[in-house]
Amino acid sequence: MPTIAQAQENAAISADQSDPRKLEWMLGSPPPAHKIIRSTDSDYFSFPKLRWTVCHFRQLTPTVGVSRGLGAPVPFERKIDPSIDAITFTPLSGGKDMSFAESFSANYADGIVVLHEGKIVYERYAGCLDDAGQHGAMSVTKSLIGLMGEMLVAEGTLDETAKVGALVPDLADSAFGDATVRQVLDMTTGLAYSEDYGDPNADVWRYSAAGNPLPKPADYTGPRTYFEYLQTVQKEGEHGIAFGYKTVNTDTLGWIIALTTGKSVADLLSERIWSQMGAEQDAYFTVDSIGTPYAGGGLNAGLRDMARIGQLMLGGGVINGKQLVPTGAIDRIRAGGDKAAFAKAGYALLKGWSYRGMWWNTGNANGAFMARGVHGQAIYVDPAARMVIARFSSNPSASNTVNDPISLPAYEAVARHLMR
DSSP, rough: OOOOHHHHHHHHHTTTTHHHHHHHHOOOSSOOOOOOOOOTTTTSSSTTTTTHHOOOOHHOOOOOEEOOOOOOOOOBBBOOTTTGGOOOOOOOOSOOOEHHHHHHHHEEEEEEEEETTTEEEEEEEEETTOOOOOOEOTTTTHHHHHHHHHHHHHHHHHHHHHHHHHHHHGGGTTTTTOEEEEEEEETOBBBOOOTTTTTTTTTHHHHHHHHSOOOOOOOOOOOOSSSHHHTTTTTTTTSSSSOOOHHHHHHHHEEEEEHHSSSOHHHHIIIIIITTTTSSSSSEBOTTTTTTOOOOOOHHHEHHHHHHHHHHHTTTTEEETTOOOHHHHHHHHHHHOHHHHHHHTOTTTTTEEEEEETEEEETTTOOEEEEEEEEEEEEEEEEEEEEEEEEOOSSSSSSEEEEEHHHHHHHHHHHHHHHO
């Protein structure tokens, strides 16, 4: 991991200066030694290398596919609105107004697709990405796992009041044992687990080490799979009291889904959604050493297909005339969660927000809700504006607190423009 000083220095490099094509990462046969990125390098996912890595995970680590099936893709209609780039807004941090075009580079975006009434009205790519490429969705993955969990609850396949220990006996003695499925879905579990990416001693790094599929050092004695690590998580406080954003909840839900359905999250996602929604590309998950998909953040996909997920949510579970997810599951996500529980997490920029089914609800007048991932990944759904924004990004900072001051007012500005 780079030091804080190194991170600050790297962050001063603009999106244009850090463009992986200009830096010529991994070009040549073979690439020059100083331009090679290996998954065994400690900085392979540090800025500016991450601007290449986010589009090339399957070249660096084992993966499992999410098939789009054998049917033909269902292309989006296009009605490009060239005035979107000129839309202006005031960042939450203050200062001078910014245009939507300027916000693209300011947040190190690799691609943005805007849908209005199901049609593409804006599409732009940069960095490592183009319309045929794939990109890490990071924690946007959580929202797809949450969607499948809510789907199973709505269908009566999964009891949201059931205790996790009853569904996953291996977790009976862990912190999750006496938590309900609903508490896992809404991340109101009381866990002794730190997800501070800026702290090199945080639990999230031990979890990452457990899930790393590459051979462990000879002196490594910790858990070697996601399943093994989840069994070690201890309880802190009470379940159901406060929201706490912790990735281990999503991988626990992934385990619940696998045991409930007999299918991995990769296979279930393919069967129920990806192969049914007219996707253009297969997707894939990164996996641990025994091939378990990383439910907490391992999905990689094409940007238009992520927009399709947003359109599915906007359509109440319907896309291309097909009901893929029960309306009740979408309605529960759109309704949001417990605002008082969410407020206890202390997100200064997200006052009035809530969390439900692993989706973030803005609480704004338009009823907008979204999926969010580190380094700027997003699916933003605005029901009032009939708008979806899907974005892939490689922001130097993992924290959304860095890009939110620009991203959130930019999304709202586009919504206002489309509602005129």
